[in-house]
Amino acid sequence: MAIGKLYIGRKVRDVREAARATQSQFAERLGISTSYLNQIENNQRPVSAAVLLALAEKFGVSIADLSSGEGDRLLSALSEALSDPLFEGYTGSLQDLKLVTQNAPAIAHALIAAHQAYRRSSEQLASMDDRLGRAALSETTPYDEVRDYFHFVDNYIHELDILAERLAAEIGLGGGDNHSALQHFLLNRFGVRVERTSLKDELIRSFDPASRRLSLNAYATPATRDFQMALQIAQLFAAEPIDRAAREAGFRTTEAVEICRIGLQNYFAGALLLPYESFLKRARDLRHDLDLLSAHFGASLEQICHRLSTLQRPGQKGIPIFFARVDRAGNITKRHSAAKLQFARFGAACPLWNVHQAFEMPSRIIRQLAETPDGVRYLCLATQITKGSGGFRAVQPRYALALGCEISYADSFVYADDLDLDSRAAFEPIGISCRICERHNCPQRAMPPLKSRLTVDHDNRSIVPYRIV
Incomplete structure (x- = not known):
């Protein structure tokens, strides 16, 4: 490239x-x-x-x-913030924004945080009624703080990743049959006994510190049970570095620190079950075949996709990919991008993106060649997953997973083998979100871009009832 x-x-x-x-x-x-x-x-x-x-x-x-690195992510977030009409007349050129993100990243982060606070306050004020006098304006949510923390550290925590990899080698993990090794380690190192049982209130796991007993939902999948044991090991074995990382992140609230601890525990568990070097090598050997990687490591598709998005170790980086999990309403519940493609922080994702089609074709990996308005082309993969466990009446949440890379890396993916990567016509136009997409002739447009003028022709009507000037 x-x-x-x-x-x-x-x-x-x-x-x-x-x-x-x-x-x-x-x-x-x-x-x-x-x-x-x-x-x-x-x-x-x-x-x-x-x-x-x-x-x-x-x-x-x-x-x-x-x-590459944080610059692309920070530049994308800053550009989106400055597209708000609030900044009309103040937005600099692309080169100006690059200079800010490269030379003064702290200022860029501060401006993004201020814009987020402004939007939240504006949205709440717009929806308030006569209870305004009793309501307090919202602040940055702890969840948003933690999401941004992982986004801007490139979804890679070096100390935890190295520690998990060393422990995986010590107890023999990473070969696909991890259950016994995890169970024995918990018992021998921490005196924790693991049992499978029916848990109330749809719990996946329950740990009793007094009896040193870890109960796992008997109806959960084997991959889920393994992950929950790895999570318990994270809480017991890696508590000190996890707590230190959460404290040093500089969160404003105790709630954000606790949510970050959950995220760091999950990170350690994933790194333990899918050790960095062996996972990276196998991903390259299998050309990122998600089903084969899932079978080899005994992990779920979501665990595989999420781990692929964390392969950012200096000197040993994997393919720079984007990864997201989307619910049926279009909410992005997980997101990370090591590629140039960045996800919108506000509003829904582009309706032309193939991730939305995954709900229509369960159990299939859908492929798409896509091009964003900046001319960058991508190989996009999407598939639906079902979470939850239990019988007929159990809640079964459904999500779509999205994974992809810039087209220059497509040869590293088995899914690109029979696609015509050289044909411009094969690439579908997609955007980030309608509010910042500058495409003029998109029939799927849900709203006009924030910084564009519109004209309306009352005598002629197309699917979108206005033209963008």
């Missing part, structure tokens, strides 16, 4: 400071002048291919790491 002009001064400065070198010393090792390095670090000039190669050769820096 070709790399365009890169203004990555902050990243280059971080590499230099990590090497404890002055600008003069660093420039000499790169074979450039000190003034050129100074211009690079201040984003006055882009990094040349020769400098990129020198950084890779002499300082062990991954070119992929330099050309």
Whole structure:
């Protein structure tokens, strides 16, 4: 994949400071002048291919790491926030936004947080009635805080991932038959006995600290039971690093800290059952065949997809993919993207995205070649899953999973083998969400883009009753 002009001064400065070198010393090792390095670090000039190669050769820096990462996610979030009419007349160029996200990411995060607070307050004010005097304006929810935390750390927690991988090797996990190993480890290390039983109130698991007994729902799938044992190990074995990571995240409320602890426990459990290096190797060998990966590791499709989205270890990165879980109402209940495609923070996802079709074709993996308004093309996969357990009257929540990558990585996926990746006509136009999509002739448009003018022709009517100017 070709790399365009890169203004990555902050990243280059971080590499230099990590090497404890002055600008003069660093420039000499790169074979450039000190003034050129100074211009690079201040984003006055882009990094040349020769400098990129020198950084890779002499300082062990991954070119992929330099050309991607938080910048894309932060730029997407900032661009969406600034598309609000509130900022009309104040939005800078794309290059201006890149300079802000690269040189002053804390300012970009602050602006995004302020815009979120503004939207929540505006929405609540718009819906309030005569109880306004007794109602308090909402603040950032703990769930939103935690969601953004994982989003901006690239959904990868290095300390927990390494710890889980070492423990998996110690107790022999990652081969697909994990149940006995997990059960024995809980008993031998922590004195916890595992039993399968019928739990009330649709509980999946229940742990009694006094009796050291872990009860698992007898009707849950084997993958779910294994994950719940791994989660119990996370709570007992990795409590200290999990608590430390949650505290250091800087959340504003106790609720957010507790929700983050749940997320970190889940992260450790997934990393324990699907150890990084062995999972990455198997994913490459099987060309990301989701069903084969699920069978090999004894994990659910959702666990496999979620783990693929966390393969962001420096120097050992997997394919940069996007991953989301969507409910039948179109709500995105899980989301992460290591690719350029970023999910909307407000409103529903694009109706042309194949994830919505998954509910119409259960148990099938649906493929789509898609192109976003910025001209980037993607291989998109979607499939429906059913969660829950029990009999006829049990609640069975249904979700659609979405997974995909930029088309330059499609050859790494078995699902691309018989698709015509070179035909422009094969790619369907999709967007992020209607409120920020600039496509003028989309028959599925639910609402006009926020920053566009409209004209209405009363004598001629198409599916959408207005034209975007």
